[in-house]
Amino acid sequence: MSANGAVALPDPFATVDRLRTSHDRDALAALLAEQSPVYSGRGTGETEHLRGYILASFEVLGLPASALPFVVEELEIGLNPYAVAAAAKAVRGAPDPPEAITALLLDAIDRIRSRDDVVSFDRSIRPDGGASTTALMELFRTLAWLGPGAREAEAPLRAMLERRPAGFSAQVRAEIERALAAVSRRGMPTTAHCCAGQAAPIAFKPAATPPLGFDIKATELQDQDGAVFSFGDFFLGRPGVLTFFYTRCMNPNKCSLTISKLARLQQRLAREGQKDRVGIAAISYDPAFDLPCRLRAYGEGRGMAFDDRTKLLRTTGAFEPFQRWLDLGVGYGASTVNQHRLDTILLDQSANPVSTIARVQWEEDDIVNALNALH
Amino acid sequence: MNVDDYRKAYEAELAADAATVGATEAADSAIGHDPSDRIPALLATLGDANQSLLARIAALKAISAIRFLGVVFAPHRVAFLNILRQIAQPGTDPQLYERALAILAAEKDPDTQQRLRSGLKDPQAALVSPATALRLLSFDDHAGLADLALDVFHKAVDLATKEAALRVLATDAKSQDLFAKLLQDKSQPRSLRALSVTGLNYLNPQKFAEIAQNIVKDHGDYEDVRASALGALANTPLHHVIRDNAKFLDEIKTLGAQSPLENLRAAAGRFLTRS
Numbered sequence: 001m002s003a004n005g006a007v008a009l010p011d012p013f014a015t016v017d018r019l020r021t022s023h024d025r026d027a028l029a030a031l032l033a034e035q036s037p038v039y040s041g042r043g044t045g046e047t048e049h050l051r052g053y054i055l056a057s058f059e060v061l062g063l064p065a066s067a068l069p070f071v072v073e074e075l076e077i078g079l080n081p082y083a084v085a086a087a088a089k090a091v092r093g094a095p096d097p098p099e100a101i102t103a104l105l106l107d108a109i110d111r112i113r114s115r116d117d118v119v120s121f122d123r124s125i126r127p128d129g130g131a132s133t134t135a136l137m138e139l140f141r142t143l144a145w146l147g148p149g150a151r152e153a154e155a156p157l158r159a160m161l162e163r164r165p166a167g168f169s170a171q172v173r174a175e176i177e178r179a180l181a182a183v184s185r186r187g188m189p190t191t192a193h194c195c196a197g198q199a200a201p202i203a204f205k206p207a208a209t210p211p212l213g214f215d216i217k218a219t220e221l222q223d224q225d226g227a228v229f230s231f232g233d234f235f236l237g238r239p240g241v242l243t244f245f246y247t248r249c250m251n252p253n254k255c256s257l258t259i260s261k262l263a264r265l266q267q268r269l270a271r272e273g274q275k276d277r278v279g280i281a282a283i284s285y286d287p288a289f290d291l292p293c294r295l296r297a298y299g300e301g302r303g304m305a306f307d308d309r310t311k312l313l314r315t316t317g318a319f320e321p322f323q324r325w326l327d328l329g330v331g332y333g334a335s336t337v338n339q340h341r342l343d344t345i346l347l348d349q350s351a352n353p354v355s356t357i358a359r360v361q362w363e364e365d366d367i368v369n370a371l372n373a374l375h
Numbered sequence: 376m377n378v379d380d381y382r383k384a385y386e387a388e389l390a391a392d393a394a395t396v397g398a399t400e401a402a403d404s405a406i407g408h409d410p411s412d413r414i415p416a417l418l419a420t421l422g423d424a425n426q427s428l429l430a431r432i433a434a435l436k437a438i439s440a441i442r443f444l445g446v447v448f449a450p451h452r453v454a455f456l457n458i459l460r461q462i463a464q465p466g467t468d469p470q471l472y473e474r475a476l477a478i479l480a481a482e483k484d485p486d487t488q489q490r491l492r493s494g495l496k497d498p499q500a501a502l503v504s505p506a507t508a509l510r511l512l513s514f515d516d517h518a519g520l521a522d523l524a525l526d527v528f529h530k531a532v533d534l535a536t537k538e539a540a541l542r543v544l545a546t547d548a549k550s551q552d553l554f555a556k557l558l559q560d561k562s563q564p565r566s567l568r569a570l571s572v573t574g575l576n577y578l579n580p581q582k583f584a585e586i587a588q589n590i591v592k593d594h595g596d597y598e599d600v601r602a603s604a605l606g607a608l609a610n611t612p613l614h615h616v617i618r619d620n621a622k623f624l625d626e627i628k629t630l631g632a633q634s635p636l637e638n639l640r641a642a643a644g645r646f647l648t649r650s
Contacts, residue, residue: 043519045485082485114445116453117482134453165411169450250517288548291580293612333519335547 012038012050013123020057028054029067034329034339044250045080047331047338052086056121063093073341073359075104077253081117081135084108088135088142089121102143102150109139109160113167136168140175144182153183205356216325217351221283223311224296232351234311239374240279240347241265241367244328245312246286246337247298254342256302257361258282259312263303265364266310278371279347280310283322285330285337287314326353346370410441414451417441422458428468435474456482463487463502473503480511487511488518495527505531506539513543521547528553534564541567545574551582558586558604565597572603580611588623591630598636605630605642609649 012031015038019028031038031054039047055074058067067090074087088105091097116136143150143157157180161173168176217232235242243262249255262280269275284290290298295312304310315322323330329341344357346367355370420426420434438455442448448455462475479487491508494501501508505527512520520543528540541557544550554575557563563571575583587604590596605627608617618624631643 041519043488043515044517045483045488045515046519049485114449114452116449117456118453165447167446167449169453172450248516286548289546289578293580333517334523335519335521335549336517338517338519 013053016050016054016057020061023061025058025061025064026066028057028061029064029070032067032070034331034341035323035327036331039331039338041332041334042338043333044338047333048080048083051339052080052083052119053121053123055083055086055090058090058093061093062095063090068094068098069359072098072100072104075101075108076360077251078108079111079115079251079253081112081115082119084112085119085133085135085138086121088138091142092145097146097149102146102153105139105143105146105150106153106156109136112136112139116172134172136172137175140172140179144175144179147182148185150179150183154180157183205358214321216321219321220316221313222292222316223313224292224299224306226292228316234281234313235279235347235351236349238277238279238309238349239371240281240351241344241371242347242353243282243342243344244285244322244330244340245282246284246340247290247294248286248336249340253361254340258342258344259299259304260302261361261364262310263299263305265367266305267303268364268368272368274371276309278309281313283319284312284314285319285328285340287316287319289336290314326356329358346374348374410444411447414438414441414448418451418454418458421455422461424467428471431471432474435471439478456484460484460486465502473507476502477511481514483515483518488515492523495523505536506533509536509539509543516546521549525550525553534566537564538566538570541570541574545570545577548578551575551578554578555582555586558583558590561596565600568597568600569603572600572607576607576611580613584608584611584613584617588617588620592623592626598639602636602638602642605639605646609642609646614649 016028016031019031030036032051038050042050051070051074055067055071058064058071063071071087071090071094074083075091078084078087088108091101091105094101112135116134118132118134119138120133143153146153157176160168160176161180166173215232217230217236219231220228221231221234222228234240241262243258245255245258247255259282262282266275266280269278269280284295291314295314296306299306299312304312306312322328326343326345328343330337331339341359342357342361344362344367345353346355348354354374357366417434417438421431421438423431426434438448442455456479459475459479462471463479464472467475476487476491480491490500490502491512494503495505495508498505503511509520509524509527512518524540524543524547528537528544531537531540541554544553551574554571557567558571558575560568572583572587575586587608590604591601591608593601608614611617627643627646630639631647634640634643
């Protein structure tokens with residue numbers, strides 16, 4: 001049973017195998033959602049392995065549009081070699097890979113270099129049983145698959161080969177050479193356009209919330225100093241920026257970075273004279289563990305200056321009402337969160353969500369511009 | 376594990392380490408000024424079952440040192456992990472086998488974690504003692520180990536395993552009631568109560584402060600448990616609130632000045648001098 005009471009499925013890999021056999025790509029993509037019951041009660045390692053197993057299916061089945069954000073997210077911030085390798089394989093099933101994929105693959109290579117490991121997507125092969133590919137090798141194979149469409153990778157690949165001391169094993173260097181040859185092919189058409197190499201702009205989506213049967217604004221919260229108040233008490237009367245985190249998050253590109261960015265946003269709003277006009281808060285996914293003293297230490301360590309407009313919060317009861325209200329992408333293992341996506345919500349003066357940014361890290365400009373549009 | 380057993384085990388480990396000094400020096404000299412040149416030879420020694428145990432352990436130690444040189448070691452990481460996976464199989468000398476398991480567990484290797492879990496559920500499949508398995512699995516605090524550790528705690532008959540299970544549960548918020556119960560139960564082994572001091576203080580400082588104050592005041596309780604509780608009260612985030620309780624503060628002052636129990640007197644001194 002998971003920390004939020006959900007019951008785990010006995011053999012989720014068999015479920016994935018069945019969906020693979022029936023070529024049900026949409027059903028497989030639906031299983032990628034962090035809150036899917038297939039992950040309930042499992043540890044993070046097992047969860048990442050299962051997600052990787054699902055992602056790798058799309059190399060053969062074809063990558064549906066609904067799965068692409070998961071692939072991009074894994075390449076952008078993933079640290080698990082198996083899951084990142086799976087995302088790289090999934091790209092090879094995309095009919096028209098987005099332009100930014102090349103830059104994401106290069107970023108992933110840089111991140112995985114010191115974490116590489118053998119990977120096998122054949123469940124009949126044990127980890128010590130001769131799997132002959134690694135996460136790095138899969139990333140370079142995908143660059144090779146992209147061919148001249150990944151021409152921007154040419155110079156970085158050359159630099160990798162020339163680096164001394166050599167940063168890659170002989171096997172990986174062979175893959176780099178193959179990728180370099182593929183992306184450097186001349187006379188081949190490329191799909192480059194005006195935005196080649198640039199990250200896609202942050203997309204705000206209108207927020208849609210389901211009827212809950214209770215008033216979320218009355219939900220009780222506690223801040224980093226132990227003060228207790230309702231969600232409405234904090235957010236009503238001014239626009240707000242709401243995000244989610246937990247102090248035990250292991251990926252420095254997720255919660256830690258999110259809270260650091262909130263701190264920078266707070267400083268920027270203060271410089272622009274907007275400090276008192278916006279509420280800024282992050283609510284913990286893990287309220288039973290994230291006691292006020294932990295919230296305070298976590299926020300202060302990342303530059304937050306707490307005041308009556310800027311707080312780190314936890315629910316005094318279950319977190320589940322917020323998960324239901326905002327359909328947050330978070331799953332739970334036996335004791336804590338096993339995976340989560342990045343979710344940031346902009347609230348209007350009535351504390352209603354007006355737009356969301358999911359699965360990508362935002363920049364301060366994105367939030368400030370959106371807030372200005374709300375005023 | 377009691378102190379005598381721990382001392383014996385540690386002395387045995389030191390003796391084994393002393394025996395590997397010669398082999399380690401040889402490995403160190405093999406490293407020379409450019410470690411990247413020597414890593415393949417060290418990996419070959421580590422993976423060669425025909426080499427002596429001392430030479431293989433020395434190679435593992437040398438490689439462990441080189442691992443800090445991230446860029447230098449990166450090209451060899453996959454080969455190193457594969458060798459460890461071969462070593463971490465039944466039949467290898469336990470001294471090498473457990474070292475390999477520990478590194479793989481620290482790397483959160485899924486297969487190693489699964490095998491350690493299986494051993495906790497089925498003693499026939501156990502790679503190492505339950506206490507060691509729990510310790511290795513606890514390297515990953517997202518392994519979702521709480522339910523299994525609780526089960527092990529309730530079923531175990533030896534103290535070392537129970538202690539290891541409590542150390543794991545000290546990060547599980549659901550376990551605070553267990554720690555509260557153990558802490559207040561004078562019939563429990565004192566080491567379990569001492570671990571409960573740490574566990575409850577970490578998971579619920581407020582509840583701990585309430586219980587700990589009663590324990591400190593209880594002259595019928597064990598000195599070491601009272602001293603542990605008072606020591607933790609000196610460092611709890613609620614220390615300033617507890618100090619505002621004039622009656623309790625007077626009791627601590629009396630303990631610090633008059634108690635014949637040395638540990639308790641020292642703990643009282645630390646509590647009172649904490650600003």
